Each structure stands twice: as structure tokens, then as C-alpha cells.
Amino acid sequence: MKFQPIDQFAATLPPDKRASVYQSTKATHEKRTKLLFDQFADPNRLREIAGGIKQHAIENLDTLLPRVEAKLKANGVRVHWAATADSACATVLGIMRARGATRMVKAKTMVSEEIELAPYLEKHGMEALETDLGEFIVQIDHDHPSHIVRPIIHKNRREIATSFEREGLGAYDDDPGTITRRARHFLRHKYLAADVGLTGANFISAESGRIVLVTNEGNSRFCLAATKCHIALVGIEKVVARDRDLALLLNLLGRSATAQELTAYTEFISGPKAAAQPDGPEEMHVIFVDNGRTEVLASECREILRCIRCGACLNVCPVYRQVSGHGYRSVYPGPVGAVLSPLLLGKKFPQKADLAKASSLCGACHEVCPVNIPIPDLLLRLRHRAKEESVPSPGTPPMGAWALLASQPTAWKAALAGGRVLNYLPAKLLPVPALHTWAATHTLPPWRGGEFRKWLRQRPKP
Amino acid sequence: MTDEREAILARVHQALAPLPRRAALPEYDSEIAVLRQLLAGRDLVELFTERIKRVNGLAFTEVGALVAHLRANGWLHGYCDPVLWPRFAPLFGPGFTVETAFDRKRVDDYAFGLTRAAGAIAESGTIVLNEAATSRRLAALAPWVHVAVIERAEIFADLPHAIAALGSDPNVIWITGPSKTADVEGILIEGVHGPGVQIALVL
Numbered sequence: 001m002k003f004q005p006i007d008q009f010a011a012t013l014p015p016d017k018r019a020s021v022y023q024s025t026k027a028t029h030e031k032r033t034k035l036l037f038d039q040f041a042d043p044n045r046l047r048e049i050a051g052g053i054k055q056h057a058i059e060n061l062d063t064l065l066p067r068v069e070a071k072l073k074a075n076g077v078r079v080h081w082a083a084t085a086d087s088a089c090a091t092v093l094g095i096m097r098a099r100g101a102t103r104m105v106k107a108k109t110m111v112s113e114e115i116e117l118a119p120y121l122e123k124h125g126m127e128a129l130e131t132d133l134g135e136f137i138v139q140i141d142h143d144h145p146s147h148i149v150r151p152i153i154h155k156n157r158r159e160i161a162t163s164f165e166r167e168g169l170g171a172y173d174d175d176p177g178t179i180t181r182r183a184r185h186f187l188r189h190k191y192l193a194a195d196v197g198l199t200g201a202n203f204i205s206a207e208s209g210r211i212v213l214v215t216n217e218g219n220s221r222f223c224l225a226a227t228k229c230h231i232a233l234v235g236i237e238k239v240v241a242r243d244r245d246l247a248l249l250l251n252l253l254g255r256s257a258t259a260q261e262l263t264a265y266t267e268f269i270s271g272p273k274a275a276a277q278p279d280g281p282e283e284m285h286v287i288f289v290d291n292g293r294t295e296v297l298a299s300e301c302r303e304i305l306r307c308i309r310c311g312a313c314l315n316v317c318p319v320y321r322q323v324s325g326h327g328y329r330s331v332y333p334g335p336v337g338a339v340l341s342p343l344l345l346g347k348k349f350p351q352k353a354d355l356a357k358a359s360s361l362c363g364a365c366h367e368v369c370p371v372n373i374p375i376p377d378l379l380l381r382l383r384h385r386a387k388e389e390s391v392p393s394p395g396t397p398p399m400g401a402w403a404l405l406a407s408q409p410t411a412w413k414a415a416l417a418g419g420r421v422l423n424y425l426p427a428k429l430l431p432v433p434a435l436h437t438w439a440a441t442h443t444l445p446p447w448r449g450g451e452f453r454k455w456l457r458q459r460p461k462p
Numbered sequence: 463m464t465d466e467r468e469a470i471l472a473r474v475h476q477a478l479a480p481l482p483r484r485a486a487l488p489e490y491d492s493e494i495a496v497l498r499q500l501l502a503g504r505d506l507v508e509l510f511t512e513r514i515k516r517v518n519g520l521a522f523t524e525v526g527a528l529v530a531h532l533r534a535n536g537w538l539h540g541y542c543d544p545v546l547w548p549r550f551a552p553l554f555g556p557g558f559t560v561e562t563a564f565d566r567k568r569v570d571d572y573a574f575g576l577t578r579a580a581g582a583i584a585e586s587g588t589i590v591l592n593e594a595a596t597s598r599r600l601a602a603l604a605p606w607v608h609v610a611v612i613e614r615a616e617i618f619a620d621l622p623h624a625i626a627a628l629g630s631d632p633n634v635i636w637i638t639g640p641s642k643t644a645d646v647e648g649i650l651i652e653g654v655h656g657p658g659v660q661i662a663l664v665l
Contacts (some may be wrong), residue, residue, distance in 0.1 A: 005568040026499045039497055046495055048575075052488035059484040061474045075632070081467040133654060134645035150645065156541035180654055182614055184568075188604065192566055192600030210628070218603060218641035225599035226566075236470065241487055243628065247621040258644070261517075262586045262621075263632045265656070266636040268628055273594035279566075279600045280633065290470045438569060 003395040004354040009327035017154050018427045021324040024153055025315040031259030032063040034314060050252050051372030053245045054306035072286055075271035080287040084114035086287045091307055092117060093124055093230055095285055099229055107220035108132035109200025111233045111289055113145060113331045129190050131219040133183050140167050145161030146325030149257045149311040154324050197223030203249060207242045210270045214263040214363030221265050236288050239307040252370035256310040292344035296383035301378045304339045306371040313365035313375060315336060319358050328355060335365035339378045352407040353391040356382035416449035423447050483607055492622035497585050506584045507619040507664055513587030517639030518652065525553045528609065528663050531576060532603060537607050540574035543561045543597040546611060551642040564601040574607035581616035581654040582662060583624045588638045608657040
């Protein structure tokens with residue numbers, strides 16, 4: 001039988017990878033839940049408000065985007081707009097060329113993964129170095145991140161030590177402390193030699209034009225302390241209306257992503273460095289990226305644009321825990337990716353329409369989402385869309401006979417009555433070995449098809 | 463470039479036009495996300511020093527204790543904000559090499575960087591740096607040890623207060639504990655790109 005691509009991937013995943021993904025997602029999820037429920041009387045209320053803040057923002061992008069643009073310009077920031085991935089990459093390259101820059105250090109940004117910026121810049125003769133430890137390892141291995149917050153959740157220390165040895169970063173040593181120290185020494189000189197620092201944005205406030213960036217490693221801070229030009233790639237859905245909402249969103253982001261009250265570094269950037277400050281960018285660019293987001297905004301799944309990329313839905317998802325990130329064939333894996341990735345493809349939606357089916361619809365992703373996205377509902381809407389667009393669905397058993405039966409009352413009633421033969425079915429004698437094992441310890445309850453209808457007909461009318 | 467701006471904004475308008483009404487901005491009391499039980503009746507300095515330890519930071523309230531700690535760990539070469547140094551120099555004494563200029567060509571020479579903070583947040587054990595108060599971004603980041611000098615009066619109770627005080631400074635950074643990662647097998651390692659030791663000196 002043929003299966004959906006995500007099922008095929010899951011079937012070939014080595015057991016040790018599956019175990020490591022399962023264990024680390026489970027541990028993070030449990031810590032998150034404990035922290036939220038220990039500290040707040042009603043964490044669900046916080047999620048609802050945060051969801052409301054983001055829903056307001058995406059439904060008012062027509063006024064908020066021009067407002068944030070005006071604020072940024074007033075703060076001395078140059079603002080660019082990129083409709084597509086290609087255009088966003090070309091804008092970055094243009095800024096670098098105009099400065100005569102050749103070396104970029106990058107903080108972790110999902111949108112740069114989405115537009116495949118680093119390979120693009122390398123193709124055009126630029127160095128574009130990832131500085132987040134996980135992303136750095138992904139880059140030297142020519143691999144892809146498999147988790148939004150933990151890019152190398154699929155790798156173990158032995159694989160990493162082997163890669164470091166291959167890259168000339170020292171003799172084989174798989175101690176995580178040594179690995180980290182080696183990356184520290186290698187990368188700090190790269191920051192200091194770089195011309196441009198590139199970051200994303202976790203939030204951008206329309207009230208002040210402030211970009212909020214969170215990291216634990218301090219790599220984005222190093223990019224913005226060592227280089228003279230800062231480029232921020234910002235998805236248009238990152239805007240929020242007010243500064244005061246940032247307190248609530250940050251409280252939820254750290255706890256949801258890594259079970260921390262706050263991430264180690266939270267940076268509020270509203271423009272180039274102050275004149276008296278010797279370190280940091282004299283020039284700052286913000287590139288607002290669409291790349292399919294306006295199509296998502298026009299769709300019936302626009303709630304997914306609330307996402308703050310915490311990864312909590314990945315950590316709790318029974319499917320992600322088994323499949324790991326690469327099974328989703330997308331920059332955004334897990335439940336959020338199953339919604340966002342096919343939508344961002346626009347007309348090529350059928351290529352990833354199977355992802356919406358990689359869910360038991362258990363609802364755990366909705367329960368943990370810090371911005372209360374009804375992911376299971378959105379998955380159903382996407383399944384519906386795939387059906388409407390007649391996207392093939394290998395692995396799904398043929399349901400034609402069932403559909404015929406269920407849509408014709410006479411046939412249905414006849415089947416209910418005829419089902420009684422199951423009471424006399426000698427399971428042990430059927431030529432299906434799997435059924436014998438089952439039948440040795442189980443019996444079917446007696447068939448009672450049609451009884452409800454009988455009761456309904458005969459019940460006393462009020 | 464302008465074309466793309468117009469195209470994106472036109473698509474945003476088009477996408478939102480069919481909505482019968484737009485979601486309203488929720489009104490809520492910022493208090494809802496404040497750890498009030500933790501803060502109630504507490505002295506902010508005391509609470510801050512307690513909370514920074516919880517995120518693996520350190521806090522001192524006397525220069526002498528800080529100097530002893532640096533000495534005990536062999537962190538004898540460092541940078542100090544030139545504004546602070548005249549006040550601290552007599553307390554450091556012999557054995558220390560302290561520069562008041564930070565040379566980015568020798569980032570690894572400095573075991574510690576001593577800079578002023580703009581304040582702190584008691585609730586989360588966070589140090590707040592900004593452009594106005596902090597002499598050099600690199601000096602607070604590259605050395606293994608960062609010491610932030612915080613005035614007692616500049617400790618905010620909670621996140622909403624710290625947000626409200628962001629003001630017009632172009633770059634404010636909240637630092638909550640040492641630089642850290644758990645990228646390799648989920649094991650916590652401190653001191654990735656920034657300080658492995660984060661110290662608050664509250665005076």
C-alpha cells in the first residue's frame with residue numbers, strides 16, 4: 001500500500017533519533033506546564049488575552065503596517081518591503097553590496113530559513129554565517145533545522161563532535177561543554193570581522209517601532225555589538241499594536257518555548273546605536289517580508305498568523321514526537337507547520353496537503369498554544385480544502401462504499417438489519433492470522449444495529 | 463521597492479476587506495501576568511538578589527565582596543567603565559589590571575567587564591542595560607564575567623513597569639542570567655557567546 005510522505009518518513013526514522021526527540025520534547029513540555037500552572041492562577045486566561053492581542057494585530061495590519069513604518073523611519077531606520085522570498089534575498093544582497101560588505105553574521109531567524117537566505121548569499125559570493133550554536137551545526141552539516149526552537153534536536157553529541165573535527169574545530173571531543181566553548185572561540189572572531197549583522201524579530205511594536213529579539217546564547221547581541229550594519233528580516237505578521245502588550249507576550253514566550261520565565265537576552269531595538277556608544281550598528285534596515293503571508297491572511301486559516309514560534313505545539317504533539325521535524329518537509333514543522341507550510345505555498349498547496357492529515361486532532365496543540373490558535377480546527381479546514389481541490393490521498397482506505405451506504409437511508413437500514421450476521425461470525429475460522437490472535441482474547445459485543453431507530457419510533461410523544 | 467510596498471499593502475487590504483468586523487484590542491489589567499505573590503511586601507533589592515540567583519546569576523551589595531570574588535577566581539584582568547573607575551580603583555587594590563578603554567582586537571584578554579546598568583527587574587532577576595547608561599556593548603558581552611552596577615533606586619518591581627520605562631533609548635537589553643544553550647542533547651551549558659558568569663553589583 002502507498003502511504004503519505006510523512007508516514008513514509010516516520011517509518012524509516014532510526015529508533016535512537018525517535019527516542020531522543022520524544023524525550024526532549026516531553027521534558028520541555030512538562031517543565032512548561034509546571035512553570036505556568038505553579039506561577040499563574042489562570043494561565044489559560046493569559047493565553048486567551050495574548051491570542052486576542054495577536055488576532056487584533058493581524059486583522060488590523062492595514063493600519064498597523066503603515067504606522068510601524070512611519071515610526072521606524074522617524075527612528076532613523078530604512079524600511080524595505082519584499083513580496084517574495086527572492087525579493088527579500090535580493091534586498092539583503094543589495095544592502096550588502098551598497099556597503100561593500102562581504103561578511104554577514106546571522107542570528108537565528110525562521111524567516112531567513114524560509115527564504116533560504118544563507119545559500120543565496122553564498123551563491124553570490126558573500127559569507128553568511130549562522131551564530132546560534134544549533135543553527136551553526138546545521139549549517140556546517142548542510143542539514144536543516146528539525147525544531148523551531150531546538151534546531152538540532154535530531155542530532156546527538158557524537159555526530160556533532162565528528163562534524164567539529166571534520167571542520168577543523170579541534171580533535172574529537174563529544175563533551176557538550178567543550179563543543180560549546182569551541183564554537184564560542186571560533187564565532188567571536190567571526191562576529192568581530194563581520195560587516196553586517198542579520199536578525200529576525202520576535203515582535204515589532206507599532207506604537208514605538210521597537211523590535212523585540214530574544215535569544216539565550218547572546219548571539220544576536222554579539223551581532224549587534226560587533227557589526228556596523230543591522231538588517232532585520234520581519235514577517236509582516238510580527239506587528240503588535242502597543243508596547244504594553246510585550247510584557248504579557250514575553251512572559252508567555254519564554255515559558256512556552258523553553259520553560260524559562262524570561263529568555264536570557266531580551267533586546268528592544270528602536271534604531272541605530274546612540275551617537276556616544278562605540279559599539280553597534282550605525283545603519284539599520286528593516287525588511288518586511290510577505291512571501292505568502294497575505295494569502296494566509298485572506299484564507300480561512302488566518303489565525304495561524306498569530307504564531308509566536310515558541311515550539312510548544314511541537315513538544316506536545318504525539319505525531320511530532322514520533323516523526324521529528326524533517327518529516328514535515330518544511331521550515332516550520334509540527335502542528336503549526338502542518339497548517340502554515342501548505343498555506344505559504346499558495347497555489348502549490350497540494351504538495352504539502354498531506355501534512356494536515358498528520359494529526360490525531362487530539363487538541364493538545366491548541367491547549368498549549370500561548371496565543372490560543374485553534375490548530376485542530378485549522379487542520380480540518382485544510383483537509384476540507386484538499387478534498388475540494390481533489391488532492392490525492394494515498395494510504396486512505398477507499399470510503400466510496402461507506403459514503404454510498406451512509407447517504408442512502410434504505411441501504412443504511414438494510415445494512416443495520418443485515419449486520420446481525422456478525423453475531424454468528426466464526427472469527428477463529430477466518431483465514432486472517434491477525435484476527436485469530438485478537439479473537440483469542442476478545443469477543444465482539446452483540447450487534448445491536450437499528451435498535452436506536454426502533455426506540456426513537458416507539459417512544460411516547462410528548 | 464515602492465511597488466512592492468504598494469502591492470503588499472493592497473493585498474493586505476484585499477484580504478481584510480471581506481471581514482464583517484475586526485477583532486478588538488483586548489483590554490486587560492497588566493497585573494494579570496505579574497507574580498504578585500512573589501512581590502507582595504518585599505524589599506526590591508532583597509527580592510532582586512534572590513531572583514538573580516535563581517537564574518544562575520550572582521549578586522553583591524558591597525564592592526569589597528565583589529573584588530574578593532574576582533580575586534578568588536583569578537579574574538584579575540578586566541575592563542571598567544571610565545566613569546566608575548575613580549570610585550572603584552581604591553577598592554580593587556594591587557594584583558588587578560583594569561583598563562578603562564576596551565580594545566576589540568583583544569576581546570579575550572578581558573576576564574571581566576564592569577559596566578553601569580540602567581536598572582534591574584526584581585520579579586525576574588533581570589539586569590537592564592541601555593545605551594545611555596552602559597559605556598560599551600562589547601565590554602558587557604565578550605568577557606567571561608560581566609558585572610553590572612545597579613543603583614538601588616533603579617530596580618523595577620515587574621515586567622510591565624520595566625516596559626513602561628523603556629523610554630526613547632534606541633537599544634535596551636534585559637539580561638536574565640548568563641548566556642546559555644541547551645542545543646546539544648538538551649544539556650544546559652553556560653557561557654556560549656556572552657558571559658558565563660553574570661554578576662549584579664547593587665549599590
